[in-house]
Structure formats: C-alpha cells, structure tokens
Amino acid sequence: MGEYHRKGFGLKDTVKPLLEAAYASRVVDLLRAKGRQLTRGNLTVRLAREFGFCVGVERAVDIAYQTRQRFPDKRIFITNEIIHNASVNKRLLDMGFVFLSGSYSQGETCDDIQSGDVVILPAFGAPVKEIEVLRARNCILVDTSCGAVVNVWRSVEKYARDQFTSVIHGKYNHEETIATSSRARRYLVVRDIAEAEYVCAYILGKGQREDFRAHFAKAVSPGFDPDKDLERIGIANQTTMLSTESMEIAARIRSAFVRKYGEEETQRRVRMQETICRSTQDRQDAVIEMMQPPPDAMIVIGGYNSSNTTHLAEISQRHCPSYHIDEAACMISRGQIRHLPMGAEQEAIHEHWWPDKTPLTIGLTAGASTPNNKIGETVLRLFELAGTDVTDLVAEAEALGQP
Numbered sequence: 001m002g003e004y005h006r007k008g009f010g011l012k013d014t015v016k017p018l019l020e021a022a023y024a025s026r027v028v029d030l031l032r033a034k035g036r037q038l039t040r041g042n043l044t045v046r047l048a049r050e051f052g053f054c055v056g057v058e059r060a061v062d063i064a065y066q067t068r069q070r071f072p073d074k075r076i077f078i079t080n081e082i083i084h085n086a087s088v089n090k091r092l093l094d095m096g097f098v099f100l101s102g103s104y105s106q107g108e109t110c111d112d113i114q115s116g117d118v119v120i121l122p123a124f125g126a127p128v129k130e131i132e133v134l135r136a137r138n139c140i141l142v143d144t145s146c147g148a149v150v151n152v153w154r155s156v157e158k159y160a161r162d163q164f165t166s167v168i169h170g171k172y173n174h175e176e177t178i179a180t181s182s183r184a185r186r187y188l189v190v191r192d193i194a195e196a197e198y199v200c201a202y203i204l205g206k207g208q209r210e211d212f213r214a215h216f217a218k219a220v221s222p223g224f225d226p227d228k229d230l231e232r233i234g235i236a237n238q239t240t241m242l243s244t245e246s247m248e249i250a251a252r253i254r255s256a257f258v259r260k261y262g263e264e265e266t267q268r269r270v271r272m273q274e275t276i277c278r279s280t281q282d283r284q285d286a287v288i289e290m291m292q293p294p295p296d297a298m299i300v301i302g303g304y305n306s307s308n309t310t311h312l313a314e315i316s317q318r319h320c321p322s323y324h325i326d327e328a329a330c331m332i333s334r335g336q337i338r339h340l341p342m343g344a345e346q347e348a349i350h351e352h353w354w355p356d357k358t359p360l361t362i363g364l365t366a367g368a369s370t371p372n373n374k375i376g377e378t379v380l381r382l383f384e385l386a387g388t389d390v391t392d393l394v395a396e397a398e399a400l401g402q403p
C-alpha cells in the first residue's frame with residue numbers, strides 16, 4: 001500500500017498567489033466592500049450574503065495545487081472532476097492533471113496507474129471499491145474528500161453496522177451519493193418528494209414489489225428487497241440537496257413508519273441524521289433573504305452538474321425570473337440568455353430575459369464550486385448589457401488591491 005495524505009503538504013503559502021491569480025476577483029472584493037450592492041446608471045446588482053467557493057471546495061482546490069508543487073515531476077491523476085466547475089477542471093487539465101472519469105477524461109483508467117503515481121480523490125470523495133483498487137496499485141493517494149461528506153459516511157457506516165438500510169435523499173448518479181452509498185450495507189436513493197411518497201405508499205402496503213424494483217432499479221443496492229430492506233432504515237442525504245426537501249422527505253417516511261408500526265416501534269426502526277452541509281444551508285438561506293423583496297431577475301452562476309447551484313436557482317425562481325448560467329458569456333445580449341432551465345438536462349436559449357424596467361435590480365449568487373473570477377465577470381457583463389462603461393468600475397476595483 002502506498003502513501004496516503006489528507007492534509008496537504010504544508011505549501012499553503014506557496015500556492016496562495018497561484019490560487020489568487022487564477023480565481024480571485026477585485027470586482028467581487030469591491031462588491032463586498034460596498035455592502036454587496038453596486039449601482040451604475042439604472043442598474044443595481046445585489047450579491048447574496050453567502051456565495052461561491054465553500055470551505056470544502058477551497059480546501060480541495062488548494063490541496064490539488066499543493067500536490068502539483070510537491071510532486072512536480074510525477075504523473076498526477078484525479079478520479080473525477082475535482083469540483084463541479086468547468087473552468088477549475090480545465091485549468092487542472094492544463095496543469096497536466098489526468099482525469100480518470102467524467103467530462104475531462106481522455107481515456108486513462110485505473111489500469112494506467114503505476115506504483116509511485118499520485119492520485120487525488122475529489123471533494124465528493126470516491127467509492128470504497130475504487131479506493132481499494134487504488135491502494136492496491138501502490139500509488140500516492142491524496143484525499144481531498146470534504147469533512148462534511150465524511151460525516152455523512154460515518155452515519156451511513158453506523159447504519160450498516162447496526163443492520164439498518166440507508167435511505168439517502170440525493171441523486172443516485174451524483175459522485176457524492178455514489179461514494180456515500182458504497183459505504184452502506186443496503187441502500188435506497190430517493191430523489192425528491194414524489195419518490196419519497198412512492199416509498200411511503202410501499203411501506204403502507206400499497207405497491208407491487210416488482211414495480212418498486214423497476215422504479216428504483218438504478219437507485220438501490222444489488223439484490224434490494226423492499227419487503228425486507230425497508231423494515232429498519234437510517235435516513236441521510238447528499239450534502240447539497242434542498243434542505244427543506246430533505247427534512248420533508250425524512251418526516252414523510254418517518255410518518256409512514258408511525259402509521260404502520262406505531263410511535264414506540266418507529267423509534268427502534270427509524271434513525272435520522274440531518275446531513276445537509278453548513279455551506280449549502282448558508283447559501284440557500286442567503287437566497288431566501290435576498291427575496292425580501294425579490295430582485296427583478298436573478299442570475300445563479302455554477303456548473304450545470306452542480307447540485308447545490310441547481311437548488312439555489314430552484315429557490316429563487318419561486319420569487320422572480322431566475323437563470324442558472326455557467327459563465328458570463330451565457331448572457332448573449334439583452335434579448336438572449338443561455339441557461340439551464342429548471343429540471344432540464346440541457347442548456348436552452350431564453351428570449352427577452354432582460355427585465356423591461358427602470359430602475360432595475362438584478363440579484364446574483366453562485367454555487368459552492370464557482371470561483372470569484374467567474375462571479376466578477378458576470379457582474380461586469382451585467383453592467384455592459386445595461387449600457388454602462390465599466391472602465392471606472394474596473395479601475396475602482398483594481399484600486400482596492402493597491403497599497
């Protein structure tokens with residue numbers, strides 16, 4: 001078995017300037033300095049109280065950069081995207097990192113790893129079996145799994161030890177949920193309230209076993225038998241889900257148990273662990289705060305495969321027209337915006353999105369894997385579309401950094 005590192009290499013100060021050059025934004029610093037609100041001409045841009053890089057993502061990217069510094073001559077692999085942000089992953093690709101799966105993979109697999117190679121586990125973690133394979137290859141493992149994700153694993157592992165099935169609110173094909181479910185003895189992944197209701201109905205005797213198995217074919221452990229495996233359950237969730245939905249799902253499933261077994265027996269059969277991470281919760285709370293009153297439109301920036309970003313857009317679109325974009329260039333003109341519509345899998349173009357209003361307020365937030373430079377570019381693009389010359393704004397922002 002090769003080396004295992006989980007804490008970086010003491011090179012934080014060395015990589016700090018590199019990270020700043022790659023991901024910082026003076027425009028975002030200026031917005032912060034101005035109370036997260038900037039007005040130029042008829043447009044006001046309001047930024048959420050909590051936005052962008054979370055502590056887990058910051059740590060993962062920081063450790064990846066430290067790894068490059070520590071092993072300048074070694075091949076460095078990453079098992080999957082380090083975080084869900086295209087610009088960050090592309091930059092790592094440019095720095096010579098090799099992706100073993102996901103959109104940035106160029107065909108290399110675990111079979112290509114040789115003794116002495118370096119392999120990074122991303123912020124979402126990795127499945128148990130994959131880690132075993134890597135350990136057997138005698139490589140240097142650098143584990144950037146976020147502590148909040150590791151906490152979920154602890155709950156799920158405890159459920160497994162006690163012979164409880166893990167019911168996980170999440171997306172069965174999301175890297176974090178794949179890693180989490182790999183630590184369960186038996187598991188069922190429930191995506192939303194509609195699926196939770198399906199499970200509740202089954203618990204209460206309203207459903208066919210084979211229909212259940214077909215419905216959750218991709219979302220259960222091998223050999224899952226809903227008649228046996230839903231007798232004692234522990235509830236957990238992917239850390240980046242909508243927290244209100246996670247709570248509702250847990251409450252509905254528990255209530256189905258109470259109806260079937262009574263309260264006292266339910267206490268022996270159902271365990272619950274709220275595992276939404278603090279950063280996800282803070283970003284969701286900040287969007288809710290921004291909606292009092294709501295802006296005229298809301299821009300949510302983040303990768304289209306970023307679960308937490310999707311949920312920020314879901315919250316804001318209940319209050320105002322909201323657009324989930326992954327970069328400033330998505331705002332093609334005042335007439336057209338490219339964005340990921342709610343519930344869609346593909347980007348689409350929306351016409352006439354710019355609110356016809358004067359004065360105009362546009363709200364802005366960003367998912368936990370969005371670097372500040374992407375947010376700053378979006379702010380400038382909004383002012384450009386409003387017809388403002390941003391030269392002064394850029395100069396003011398740059399002046400912030402001057403001694």
Ligand code: SF4
Nearest residue numbers: 054056146148239277
């Ligand atoms: S969103 Fe939460 S769980 Fe995910 S990396 Fe950030 S802090 Fe960790």
